[in-house]
Amino acid sequence: MVLDTKTIQKKTAGQKAAEFVKNGMTIGLGSGSTVYWMLKMLGEQVDQGLNIKGIPSSLRTEGWAKEFNIPLTDFSQVQRLDLAIDGADEVDPDFNLIKGGGGSLLREKLVDANSDRLIIIIDESKMVYQLGKFPLPVEVVSFGWEVTAQRIGDLGAIPELRKKDGDIFVSNNGNYILDCKFKQISNPKELHNQLKELLGVVETGLFIGMTDLVIVGSGESVKIYEKKQ
Numbered sequence: 001m002v003l004d005t006k007t008i009q010k011k012t013a014g015q016k017a018a019e020f021v022k023n024g025m026t027i028g029l030g031s032g033s034t035v036y037w038m039l040k041m042l043g044e045q046v047d048q049g050l051n052i053k054g055i056p057s058s059l060r061t062e063g064w065a066k067e068f069n070i071p072l073t074d075f076s077q078v079q080r081l082d083l084a085i086d087g088a089d090e091v092d093p094d095f096n097l098i099k100g101g102g103g104s105l106l107r108e109k110l111v112d113a114n115s116d117r118l119i120i121i122i123d124e125s126k127m128v129y130q131l132g133k134f135p136l137p138v139e140v141v142s143f144g145w146e147v148t149a150q151r152i153g154d155l156g157a158i159p160e161l162r163k164k165d166g167d168i169f170v171s172n173n174g175n176y177i178l179d180c181k182f183k184q185i186s187n188p189k190e191l192h193n194q195l196k197e198l199l200g201v202v203e204t205g206l207f208i209g210m211t212d213l214v215i216v217g218s219g220e221s222v223k224i225y226e227k228k229q
């Protein structure tokens with residue numbers, strides 16, 4: 001199968017990230033098409049004897065992990081993860097992220113926030129100077145979502161209820177997603193806090209100050225960026 005440029009970048013970044021996984025680790029397994037390649041590689045390493053356990057951040061990731069024979073666990077067994085590897089929709093120079101393009105932001109944030117280290121894997125198109133071109137996914141309670149959307153609109157956004165194949169998209173947690181177009185996101189932390197204060201908002205796709213390393217697929221190789229100290 002011939003892969004397009006973006007898919008090659010995702011594959012290269014995902015495969016590189018798998019090199020950071022060491023024997024005995026418990027791994028947070030992110031979500032999305034870039035993470036798919038990391039899981040595939042991890043599966044090969046498990047076949048060769050790597051001893052790890054993973055906590056998946058979505059039902060889709062859980063399915064892939066099972067397909068690749070990656071042993072799984074959950075937060076009833078494990079309090080803390082050694083490493084989480086996840087994708088993103090946008091990454092700014094301070095490593096602030098927009099996530100949730102696939103609707104998995106809440107479980108991803110729980111997994112990523114409870115990990116000692118977070119590696120983000122992306123293709124080159126995800127690197128931005130300022131967040132906000134990608135509409136910010138916000139997970140909201142389904143009851144009264146229309147009112148919640150209005151309150152988010154008051155913050156300067158145009159929120160759109162996510163649909164899939166004509167039906168309302170429902171997250172793995174039974175909630176709705178509002179894709180919120182802001183003119184610009186100049187202060188991601190402030191915006192996240194403002195959104196979290198609104199009744200009905202469960203979580204936002206802004207991941208602030210969580211990322212330690214970003215691996216960007218670039219051609220057939222990768223660029224690796226470490227968090228500024």
Ligand SMILES: O=C[C@H](O)[C@H](O)[C@H](O)COP(=O)(O)O
Pocket residue numbers: 030031032033034035086087088089098099100101102103104105108
């Ligand atoms: O909800 C989805 C996640 O935040 C994904 O990690 C993000 O959308 C990136 O996905 P992809 O690697 O498919 O572009």
